[in-house]
Every structure is written in C-alpha cells, then in structure tokens.
Amino acid sequence: MDIAQAPAEQEVLMLRRRLLQGAIVVMASVSFACSPAPERRAEMTRAAAAEEPIEGDAGAASPSAHRVEIVSGVPNRGRDPAVVAIEIGGEGLCSGTLISPRLVLTARHCVSRTASLIACPPSGVQVFEDRAPDELAILVGEDVVSARRVARGIDVLAPSGLTLCDADIAVIVLDEPVVAAKPLPLRKRGPAAGDHVRAVGFGRPGDGDPSGTKLLREHVRVLSVSTAEFTVGEATCQGDSGGPALDEDTGEILGVVSRGGPKCEGPGVHNVYTRVDTYAWLMEEAFARVAEIEVEEKVDAGASSPTTKPAKRGTKQKPPSDIGGPCETGSDCAAGICITEALASGQGSRQYCSRPCGSGDRCPTRYHCKSVAGLEVGSSACINVR
Incomplete structure (x- = not known):
C-alpha cells in the first residue's frame, strides 16, 4: 500500500501502527488469545529415536546442532498465503484462514465481545454479544502494516452457546471473494496425541514485542486430544488467535487457536486449538450460506434463472518446508534446529535447517534420523544424506 496516498489511507496505517505498538497482553492462568488478540510461541518437542547410520563421506566429522528451547516462529515469507489477518473494529488483531x-x-472470541478473563471449564457467561460483521476487515500480506485490505464481513456463523470452552470457532462470510490466495481444505478427522502440526499466525516474536508479522512454526507436537479441542506445546501471544494448525503432509486445517497459558514464553507454555472436524456441521452451513448469497447476487444483477453452485473449497497440497534451507542458529529455522555438518578434506562446513525426529516420526526423503551433538541425550534430528 502507498502510504503517500489519501489521508484516509494514512489514518488506517497510523491506526495499525498504534495497534502494534500499544497491544496489551491480558495474562491469567488460562487466557484467550484475542481482545486485543494473542499469538503463538513454540516449544521444541523431544522424541526418543533409534539411531540410524548416516551414509556419506567417511572423512567428514559428525554433525552438530544448534537448538532453541522456545521458538516463536520464523517469518512466513509467502509460504501460507491463505492465512490472513483480521482487524477487529480498530480494537485488536486476530488471524484466520481462507477455506x-x-x-x-x-476463533469465536475474535468475532464476539467476551469476558476479559476466561477459564475452562467455564464458571459463567463468556460471550456477551457478537460483533457486527462489517467491523471485521480481512488483510492479506506478510505483515499488518503493509497488508492490503481485501474484504469485510457480511455475516458470521458460530456456535450459539454463551461459553467459549470447546466452542471457540467461527466462520466469517465476506462481501467480496478473495482471489489473492487459494483456500485451504478442512480435515475430516482430528489429530492424535503424538502427531505433528504446522502453526501459522500474525503473532509476536516474544513477550513485549508488537504483533502483526505472519510467523510459521513447523513440526509442533500434539500433546493431548479431547472431543472438541487439542493441546500442543506452544504458547499464544497477541495476533495468533484464530490461526490454523495444519496437517504437515496435506495442508488441511485441523484446528484454530483458541487460548494459551500461562504466558508467551518459558516453561509450561501451550496452545489449545478448537477442532474443525467436531464442527463439520458449522463448516457446511457456511459453504451453503455462500451459495445462497451468490444466487441472491445473480438475481440482483438481473439473471433470470440463476443456478446454485457449491462454494469453492480448498484442495490438499503439501505445505513448503524450510528443512535443508540455510541457517546460522536454531532461531532461523521453523522447527528450531540448525545443523552444522563438516565437509570432507577440510572444505569447511555447511549449515541447514532440520527438525526433531524419533520412533514413528520419520524424516523426509534423503534425510536420516540421527543423534547429534548439541541435542539432549535421547533426542535426534533429521540429517541430510548426500
């Protein structure tokens, strides 16, 4: 966006900057990630694995790893264009995904006015009222300041209850189709404990930092699963609420960020996601609503016999990964591990991003799971086979 254009556009940019600089984190033993809206942090998962041999030059030294315990995520750099930012009536920021x-x-708390402190199980009313749909503006881009506003809400579909626990999910119907990104598909079954997901959202690098940059965290381990939610070893901060957990192999959406605690960084951090498969009925209502709206628009445009077409849906596609990409430290990598591997005959070394691995957690093609120096005993990483 050109900031030298009309005064109205300058005011929008100034508002966004104030939102980023003045965001307030509401901390509780369990806190919801929006109002103004929270973000994600990542904790490295550890998996015990049987060591596999590395094929390659026998003269090369054993590889080592630089690993970070808590990873906030790395800049997304266009890898997940379907993940968008949601401006909430000038009061906060959330994330969302085009389906x-x-x-x-x-997340429902992104589209509703809610209690300031919320715990689960609920002890009272948590949802006071729904926001007007046109308060919800959709932005596409890699950071909020430079992102383009492409649509506004005209309707919101969400569970009808007055609590958010096990029901923090919503779908915004837009006034205009967003053509800047392909929508993502929804997975029909939930995750299992021990699975790994890809977390994306417009979050904050750490406690005290402004939200508004699209961040990516790969290979996040699912810790526990219930009927309507699942928990991963992450923490939320402002901006990440409503962001997706994606299947690493298919790109399908498994859940949306609901809440986290007790803070963004440090021991005990986690994220709680609402499962999309539990709310398949809500997704179908949303797709049907789009079909109805498009028929109404055709009638208004003068079509004599408009036909109903199903709303376009996303298709499966493996998301891009930074495994094998260049790095200097673990904080450069989406899974938090940077491998340093010496080359043969004194030719220096190479560094590349990797991820944890272990029993039942296999490495990609051309990588072997191997114990390396720099990781705690019993932990392994994926090592490139040259």
Whole structure:
C-alpha cells in the first residue's frame, strides 16, 4: 500500500501502527488469545529415536546442532498465503484462514465481545454479544502494516452457546471473494496425541514485542486430544488467535487457536486449538450460506434463472518446508534446529535447517534420523544424506 496516498489511507496505517505498538497482553492462568488478540510461541518437542547410520563421506566429522528451547516462529515469507489477518473494529488483531474465497475460519472470541478473563471449564457467561460483521476487515500480506485490505464481513456463523470452552470457532462470510490466495481444505478427522502440526499466525516474536508479522512454526507436537479441542506445546501471544494448525503432509486445517497459558514464553507454555472436524456441521452451513448469497447476487444483477453452485473449497497440497534451507542458529529455522555438518578434506562446513525426529516420526526423503551433538541425550534430528 502507498502510504503517500489519501489521508484516509494514512489514518488506517497510523491506526495499525498504534495497534502494534500499544497491544496489551491480558495474562491469567488460562487466557484467550484475542481482545486485543494473542499469538503463538513454540516449544521444541523431544522424541526418543533409534539411531540410524548416516551414509556419506567417511572423512567428514559428525554433525552438530544448534537448538532453541522456545521458538516463536520464523517469518512466513509467502509460504501460507491463505492465512490472513483480521482487524477487529480498530480494537485488536486476530488471524484466520481462507477455506473458500468468501469464507474465513477463525476463533469465536475474535468475532464476539467476551469476558476479559476466561477459564475452562467455564464458571459463567463468556460471550456477551457478537460483533457486527462489517467491523471485521480481512488483510492479506506478510505483515499488518503493509497488508492490503481485501474484504469485510457480511455475516458470521458460530456456535450459539454463551461459553467459549470447546466452542471457540467461527466462520466469517465476506462481501467480496478473495482471489489473492487459494483456500485451504478442512480435515475430516482430528489429530492424535503424538502427531505433528504446522502453526501459522500474525503473532509476536516474544513477550513485549508488537504483533502483526505472519510467523510459521513447523513440526509442533500434539500433546493431548479431547472431543472438541487439542493441546500442543506452544504458547499464544497477541495476533495468533484464530490461526490454523495444519496437517504437515496435506495442508488441511485441523484446528484454530483458541487460548494459551500461562504466558508467551518459558516453561509450561501451550496452545489449545478448537477442532474443525467436531464442527463439520458449522463448516457446511457456511459453504451453503455462500451459495445462497451468490444466487441472491445473480438475481440482483438481473439473471433470470440463476443456478446454485457449491462454494469453492480448498484442495490438499503439501505445505513448503524450510528443512535443508540455510541457517546460522536454531532461531532461523521453523522447527528450531540448525545443523552444522563438516565437509570432507577440510572444505569447511555447511549449515541447514532440520527438525526433531524419533520412533514413528520419520524424516523426509534423503534425510536420516540421527543423534547429534548439541541435542539432549535421547533426542535426534533429521540429517541430510548426500
């Protein structure tokens, strides 16, 4: 966006900057990630694995790893264009995901006025009222300041209860189709404990930092699963609420960030996601609503016999990974591990991003799971086979 254009656009940019600089974190033993809206942090998962031999030059020294215990995520750099930012009436920021050109999946607390402190199980009313749909503006881009506003809400579909526990999910129906990104598909079954997901959202690098940059965290381990939610070893901060957990192999959405605690960084951090498969009925209602709206628009445009077409949906596609990409430290990598591997005959060394591995957690093609120096005993990483 050109900041030298009309005064109205300058005011929008100034508002966004104030939101980023003045964001307030509400901390509790369990806190919801929006109002103004929270973000994610990542804790490295550890998996015990049987050591596999590395094929390659026998003269090369054993590889070592630089690992970070807590990883906030790395800049997304266009890898997940379907993940969008949601401006909430000038009061905060959330994340969402396109599941159709006219549908954005997010958390219910991003589209409602809620209690300031919320615990689960609930002890009272948590949802006071729903926001007007046109208060919800959709932004596409890699950071909030430079992102483009492409649509606004015209309807919101969400569970009808007055609590958010096990029900923190909503779908925003848009006034215009978003064509800047392909929508993502929804997975029909939930995750299992021990699975790994890809976390994306417009979060904050750490406690005290402004939100508004699209961040990526790969290979996040699912710790526990219930009927309507699952928990991963992450923490939320402002901006990440409503962001997706994606299947690493298919790109399908498994859940949306609901809450985290007790803070963004340090021991005990975690994220709680609402499962999308539990709310398959809500997704179908949203797709049907889009089909109805498009028929109404055709009638208004003068079509004599408009036909109903199903709303466009996302298709499966493996998301891109930074495994094998260049790095200097673990904080450069989406899974928090940077491998340093000496080359043969004194030719120096090479560094590349990796991820944890272990029993039942296999490495990609051309990588072997191997114990390396720099990781705690019993932990392994994926090592490139040259």
